[in-house]
Amino acid sequence: MLLAIFVALAIVLLALLQSCAPAVEPPTGPLGPNSSYEQGQGQAQKGGESGDDCHSSRGAPIWHFDFNNLNLVVQDTPIWFDSAYGPNIEFTLTYNALGKENTNNSVGSRWSHSYSDYITQPNESNSLVLFAGTGRVDEYQQIGTNYVLNSQSLLSGEATLLPRLSVEDGVIKATYVDGSYKTFTHVESGNYRLSSTVDQSGNALKFAYQDDQLTSVTNALDQSLTFSYNQAKQIVSVKGPTGYQAHFNYNQKGELISLEDMQGYSADITYDEMGIISSITDAKGQTQFIVELGNANSNRVDEYPAPGDPMGMSSRVTAINPLGYKEEFFYNSETGKAWYISPEHYINYVDVNVNNDQPDVPKTVYDYQRFSKGYSRVQQVTRPDGTWTRFEYDQNRNLSKTVYSDGNSVKYRNNSFGKVVEFTDTINNSTIYVYDDRQNLIKAVTPTGEKGFEYSQNNLLIGATNLNGVKTRYKYNDQGQLLQVTTADGNVVDFGYSSGRLDSIVSQGKALASYQYDELGRVTQVIDIHGNATQYRYDRINQLTHVSGEGNRDTEIVYGSCPRLVESETLPGGRTYQYQYNSAKQLVAVIDPMLGVTRLKRDAAGRTTALIDANQNKTEFEYNAVGQLTTKRYADGSALKIDYQQGYINSTTNARGVTKSFHYNENNQLTRVSYGDATPEVSYQYNSLGELVSVSDGQGLTQYSYFSDGKVESIDGPWDNDTIELGFDKLNRLSSLMLDGDNYGEYKYDALGRLKQVSALEQVFELTYDDSPDNVSADLTYPNGIKQVLSFDNIGDLSKLEYRKGVNTIGKFVFGFDVAGKLTQLESNEPLLLERPQTQVTYNSLNQISSWDGDSSAFVYDADGNLVQGLLPGETPFEADYDAENRLTAIRFEKSGTQIEERFEYGHDHFLRVYQRFESNIKTLEKRFVRLGLIELQERDSENNVLANNIWRPDRKGGVAGLLMRQQSQQNIYYMTNHLG
Structure with a gap:
């Protein structure tokens, strides 16, 4: 009901109450675009927590293989503190298998931490070398008074993310284009060590040292991490401002062998004789790594090497998960290509004829484009089904074109910083991007108009103008926190702070929400506009453990032996759900409050292959070589089949054997859907922008037009005089609805975004x-x-x-x-309503009714689960037909001795368009429906005459409770509904 409020609150709460989102792994950069030195920097550090907290390194080690440089990387963040403003404190360790072995490292050989950045100046050189806490190393060449990177050593877009260096009075300043910077102070060893990290608003992290060892990191609110060391000068514990600690242990070689985060979750690490990680063990199980690195000074090996054999110049990493499934990352120096073989396709080496090198083993292959100085870029990724994506680069090695195996491509034009200044999509539409000298986006020129952006001197967004010319303004306090938003309609939303934390959101003199926090800055209470309070509690790593609402509505969440694995959830009223996982941390069972168990079986890749419900009925799933679902098989053996071509769905065949075929144009836009039965086909057409402009279905032609921002402006349906026109206000809310030129709704909203008036007819x-x-x-x-x-x-x-x-x-x-x-x-x-008499019912393996009061023939289903024979109220038998989309097309029954058939026709949107009634094979009634999605605006007869008009609330999507008025036979009818509508 309070749409605008909840949108504003959602933005705040998403930041304060972290949630989890599905992981999307970039195919060529597993750490994503911000995986280099810029992590933990300025504004980037403010979002130091992963955007996908379910797969972040906070609380437990995570690993990936980076195909850009053929490197095994492990990260763990055992302790952190989210600052109210300014850079967060976040102690992250990064392991690089390709890193230099250094037993004197403060966190173990080949490991680095987020605050171990330092700079050296090689003897008799004009260059500076920056060693980042992520393990990255960059050499800067002196140009005038600044030091800059050679663009030839950068990945796509990195020029914007990496700093320029300058030296003044013994201090090196690493300045980023957004205005944030780091400082490095000269020490006796000749190096320059990190002394501060400062964001755009001047908020700083400060670093203190003693005997050349980092002793503390302090944020803008004077909250600190403190470090303790052993005699070997290795970090053994890190203590946060509330006393929470992380602990580290090392072996005699100085290798990091165990970590314990501030919640007490721990991981043990072992190494091979070369000092490369060989296993990571946590409470759920052990992941093993067999790392076989090539030698650049050796000869190439022609044959795929057996495990343990010399690799020549090739390299191989084999990962074995806690379930024993293997996956392989292999670089072949003979071909210059790399491949990945997933666990379900892995072949154990037997001999030269039985191994992963064989052409019939599905694999993802990486081709590279070679540059000077040993630098390379992924040039093509070919998937096991033969589809591929090819990448082209400009002279500065920024991505300039992506070509797909289906014949489509997109293009990029970049500036000297690697920022995209022009993007051309697959249908040749271009968008131009303009930046200021600090590389802030100030203008986007699209095929339909311009968007503009304004920034403060601190590079904070202070104004945004959309494609309709409507502007939103933003103000900030001295710490860079959002202080005020003035929306396009002039409404002002104020944000208040106390001790640096957001404590109130106010609009039109009303407190929309207020917040309280614990000592770690986590939200402990939210009070809404009506004074209702919700309390929150957490464990030490910010996992939400308790939610308490008004009326003793409590939710308890219990986590298992590893982070983010919910072991049980008790909902208000004492309803407990339990969750079970295998040693690979994959969900395998859910136990509901009635102790019913739903089980999931998984393949080697972790995909669900079977779902067994509480009644032991099994649904099975099969996949192709690239993980796309190809078969869904039900407990009775009936199945849905899916076929693909070039990665797109080519056809589906339902359990009744009816095929649905998909047809595409050269841009891979869906142009036609055809069926193997009498279901009418549907055809689609698009404009030059890729917007759907017409659809032809069983009812005729429907046409669409759009505003410049892509919102639908009008819908001209298949019948005469059925054009729907839509209008939107400055906040993109529906403001008007016209049908055939008549007013079916003018909508006004209050300052809090709630509907306050509807004018119609x-x-x-x-x-x-x-x-x-x-x-x-x-x-x-x-x-x-x-x-x-x-x-x-x-x-x-x-x-x-x-x-x-x-x-x-x-x-x-x-x-x-x-x-x-x-x-x-x-x-x-x-x-x-009175309760109906109790009926004795039994169910089959598909959870369908198999008997009704002892009658096993009362309900009959087809292979797709559609009810083709059953009982209407009053125990009246019926028979029914369905089309290929499993939509009801006809129902037949007898009433008072008359044979009745009702027929139903649908539009391309699957909503009912035509209803017909036949009595003794004679049509007695036909109704046509003019619809806007879920809501029915008008009823017509077979001659297109209007029978009734319906007026709806736009804030309720259908249902009688959303129906304001029905106009029929020149009468206005209003409805009284109960709480269910």
Whole structure:
């Protein structure tokens, strides 16, 4: 109901209450675009936590193989602290198998940490060498008073992310284009060590040393990490500002052999005789690595080497997960290519004829483009199904073109910093990007218009203008925190802070939300606009463990022996769900509150191959070589089949054997869907921007037009006089709805984004809200004077629904809910539905009704699970037909001795368009429906005459509760509904 508020709150809470999102791994850069030295830098560090917290290194080691440089990389963040403003404190360790062996390293050989950056100046050289905490090394050449990187050594886009160096009074300043910087101070060893990290607003991390050892890192709020060392000058513990600690152990060789994070999660690490990581073991199991590195001084090996044999100039990493499944990363020096073989395709080496090198073993192959000085870029990735993606680069080695095996391509033009200044999509539409001298995007010129952006001197966004010319303004405090947003309609939202933390959001004099925090800066309480409070608790690594809402509605979350593995979740009312995992941390079972168990079986790649429900009914899944679902097989053996071509779905065949075929144009836009039965085919056409402009289906032609920002402007349906026109306000909310030139809705909203007025067909509906905590309510006044009043109790539950006419109450419902949110009380002056008599029912392996009061033939299903024979209310038998989309097309039954058939026709959007009724084979009724998605705007007869008009609330997507008025036979009809609509 409070759409604008919740959007604003969502932005804040997503930052404060971290959640998990599906992982998307870039094919050629597993650490993503910010995996180089710039991590932990300026604004980037403020988002130091992974955008995908489910797969972050916070709390446990994670690993990947980087095909850009054929390197095994391990990362772990055992302790961190999110600052209220300025750079976060985040102690991250990074291991690089290709790193130099250095037993004197403070965190072990080949390991580095996020604050171990330093700079050296080689003897008799004008260059500076920057050693980053991620293990990256860059050499800077002196040009004038600055030191800059040779662009030939950079990956795509890195010029924007890496600093320029300058030297003044013995201090090196590494300045980024966004205005943030790091400083390095000269020490006796001749090196320059990290002394501060400063963001765009001047907020700094400061580093203190003693005896050339880092002793503390302090943020802008004077909160610190402190470091303790052993006699070998290795870090053995790191302590946070609240006393939480991380611990580290080393062997006699100085190798890091165990880590324990601030929650107590631990991991043990072993190494081979070359000092390369050979295993990582946590509470769930062990991941092993067999790293076989080539020797640049040796000869190439023609044959694929057996395990343990000399590699020549080739390299191989074999990873074995805790379940024993193997995957391989191999670089072949003979061909100059690399490959990846996933666990389900891995072949154990037997001899020269049985191994992973054989051509019939599915693999992902990486080709490289070679440059001078040993630098290379991934040039092509070829997947096991033969589809491929090829990459081309400009003279500065920035990505300039991506070509796909389906014949399509996209193009990039880059500036000297590696920023994209022009992007051309697969249908040859270009967007131009313009940057200021600090590489902030200030203009985007699209084929349909311009977007603009303005920045402060600190590079903070202070204005944004969309394609419609509408501007939003932003203000910040001295610490760079958002202070005020002025929306396009002039509404002002203020953000208040206390001790550096956001404590309130206010608009139009109303507190939309207020926040409280614990000593680690985590949200412990949120109070909403109505005064309802929700409390939160966490464990030491910020995992949410308890949510307490009003009315004792508590949720408890228990984690297992590894981070982010939820072991159980107890919902309000004591309903507990339990979760079980295998040693590879994959979910394998869910136990519901009734102790029913749903099990998941997985293949070597971790994909679900079977789902076994609580009744032991199994659904199976099969995949092709690239992991696309090809078969879904049900418990009775019936199956859905999917076929692919060039990675796109070519056809599906349902369990009844009906095929649905997909046809594409040269741009791989869907142009036609055809069927193997009588289901009408659907055809699609597009404009030069790739927008859908027309669809031809069984009802005829539907045409679409668009505003410059891509929102739909009009829909001209298959019948005469059925054009729908849409309008939007400055905040992109629906503001008007026209049908055939008539007003079916003009919408106005209050300052908090709530619907306050609907005007349609010369009728006006008014909505008002009372936000006072003791009297929260929402009123809807109809044109005839009837008022609907929704009242909420002091914990936010709906307590009463009334309809009033003047001083008289003409309809009333009183509700009560338990702590689980289940309805426990319902009082009404309206007749209530009686419970139907109990029926004895049994179910088959597909959870379909197999007998009804002992009758095993009452309900019959087809192979796709559609009910083709059953009972209507009153025990009336019926038969039904379905099309290839499993949509009901006909139902036949007998009523009062008359044979009745009802037929249904659908549009391309799968919504009902035509209804027909036949009695004794004679058509007695036809209705056509003009729709906007879920909502039905108009009913017509077979001659296209209007039978009824419907007016809807735009904030409720369908349902009788969203129906404001039905106009039929020159009468306006208003509906009273219960809480369910």
